[in-house]
Amino acid sequence: MAAGIVNIRRDVDDKFYRYRMPLLLTKIEGKGNGIKTVIPNMSDVARALSRPPTYPTKFFGCELGAQTSFDEKNDRYIVNGAHDATKLRELLDGFIEKFVLCKSCKNPETDLIITKTDDIVRDCKACGERTGVDMRHKLTTFIVKNPPKNPRKSKKKGSTDTPASNGAHAEASTPPIDGLDAESDDELTKRIKAEAADLNEESELVKEDWSVDTSAEAVKARTKAAESAMASLSLGGGEEDSDEDADSPYGQLGRWAQENREAGPVEVYKKAEELGIAKKHKAVQVLAQSLFNEDIVAQIPANAALFKKMVTSEKHQKSLLGGIERLVGMAYPSLIPLVPKILMEFYQADILAEDIVQQWGTHVSKKFVDRETSKKVRKASEPFLKWLEEADDSDEDDE
Template sequence: MAGFVNVRRDVDDKFYRYRMPVLLTKIEGKGNGIKTVVPNMSDVARALSRPPTYPTKFFGSELGAQTSVDEKNDRYIVNGAHDARRLRELLDAFIDKFVLCGSCKNPETDLIVTKNEMIVRDCKACGERTGVDMRHRLSTYIIKNPPKKKNKASKGGHAEAPSPSGEANGAVGAGENDEAETGDDDEMTKRIKAEALVLNPESQLADEGWSADTSSDAVKARVGAISAGVANLGLSGGGDDESDEDADSPYTQLGNWVKENAGVNAVEVFKKVQDLGIEKKHKAVQVLAQTLFTSDIITEIPDYIPVFQKMVTSEKHQKSMLGGIERLAGVEYPDLIAVIPKILMEFYQADVLEEDVLTSWGTHVSKKYVDKETSRKVRKASEPFLKWLAEAEDDDDDDED
């Protein structure tokens, strides 16, 4: 039975939490048909939170050898005879280039392929996003075969590596967004943004009665409504362990603090959330989406993307965030309903909101966060973006066919 080694083999601490199985090799065939099989490649890759095809292709690239992958039968082969020591050295090189954080050297990272086809290592330990060597042949393969999305319910989670005794030893496989990587928009993105830009309160939305009453009485009423909304944030989200229905709840404190410190930077926002002990709570995401932004949200979003990338770790978080956006646009700044497509696009491109969640949200009117009519208006305004999502998915399916 194979033993276990530290993911970073330069670390000799026997209590180092990141462990992986020792890479095994088996020589098969002879003559021109000789090949090296890696029987436990799947186990090694799982401990690194990488697809097993990545290290296999890396070996082939470094050795100048052809590789064969049979995922169905769990066989990963490198042509030629290669001893285990050499492949373990190459595995260390793969870990250094495509697993370890470029900043803190922690292996708890995820590979992310950005919209402009760059690859970054997103570190869950220090929060930094560091690039990989895009000149390496494996980078081209990763772009064409990006990592599959994690299960939404466990986004950012990592399986524990088994100990030699077969029990979990707390070792977390390297595993997933803080400043957003943005590049040139493709044509479809440009088109949806252009469509969103022409939407305004005087357009069809206004014709359907979606324009805002800007009289002083109406403004006062909306301010009162949003203040009441902040005071009762605990009633609109539901589901957290503690009771939030009083003015002293951490969510009310957070909402009031953000309002009192308008323009505060992202680092201070996250520090405040941590101080309140709610950095993992989905309702905290709702509060921030509802209170951090003003009517100038499109220019403000990039400043706070790191906060949401850090805190939005599940489908429930995403739904709460969308609820906060509904309240922001539907109650406090009704004029923002016209730019809902642009708002959703910004968060989607930053990998904060996922396609499946957005599609489901767009087709189900809800009165959980706002009244039903306002919910309907927000979703109606989002239709150009949702249509673009559907068309982009269809294009991807056509390409695969």
């Protein structure tokens, strides 16, 4: 066997075994609290496994209780802390066993499929079997939110029986929420409200003084200022928008959501579907700007299930953060001190991932607001970012 190449199944001692991958390499960088493990050939390893390189990297973080970060453009995949190559290779074996090998024939020639109910299935090209993965593993949440790209995705409206291959969500022309039939409005409403209630009960905010003046005078002043700001605020957002956005599906959704905040998650989702933008990342940004007002912290749990349904990728998460930026930075600037609580609510509802928030918090951008406002919002987020960092350090100490 050539140097640096190993069998994907390292328990198979056969030099003619056809499924091989590069030997995982590691490089320790930094020192003290900034020490980290870089995996220079993660892309090559992941390509051999037919998986995105973010999956095994995130798997390492889940298993080690360490924070991970990805820079796909520069091909850098990092696990915080110092971890030797032998340990990570053993963990990679675990990833392969759980998320690559067919449970029936143990062949690695599989694709991941995400079903309408957000279950993950391994579709084996070798034996034809479809076997589920253990949905209790933390990585499954990341996979569902960041499905593998699927260039062969079918556009036929009637293809509801066969999920699209290579990890894309199986869709009908009118996808139901949580796998329920579109006609079951009563049951659907109960499910969404129940899920939102559960998320609300489980939420535990960090005990910091991330507060704002809630006196009657302050509330009245903020409301008046917000109303005038929202009147001139483009709900579309983003520097690519034009004056025609008011009549676009996004502008229509934004106005409707503002006027019907009490309609509930089901009706909001139906409206987005009706306008043909329920799956679009920009719809998430618009709803973040239009569904919430100065009571956003209290309003997030009631809408958590809706956002959990609609936020399905890294791009969706960034759009959600952009919508929050515009809401607190332009419409309700007095709520900027509440940014940590807002982020915490979305994070604990499993809508925002820590690596996305960390990346957002350290990169000022003028995509959604002006640069100065962007700086203010990110500066306000520092207590939450610090909490994330300390939580990761605590997990590492426990190891």
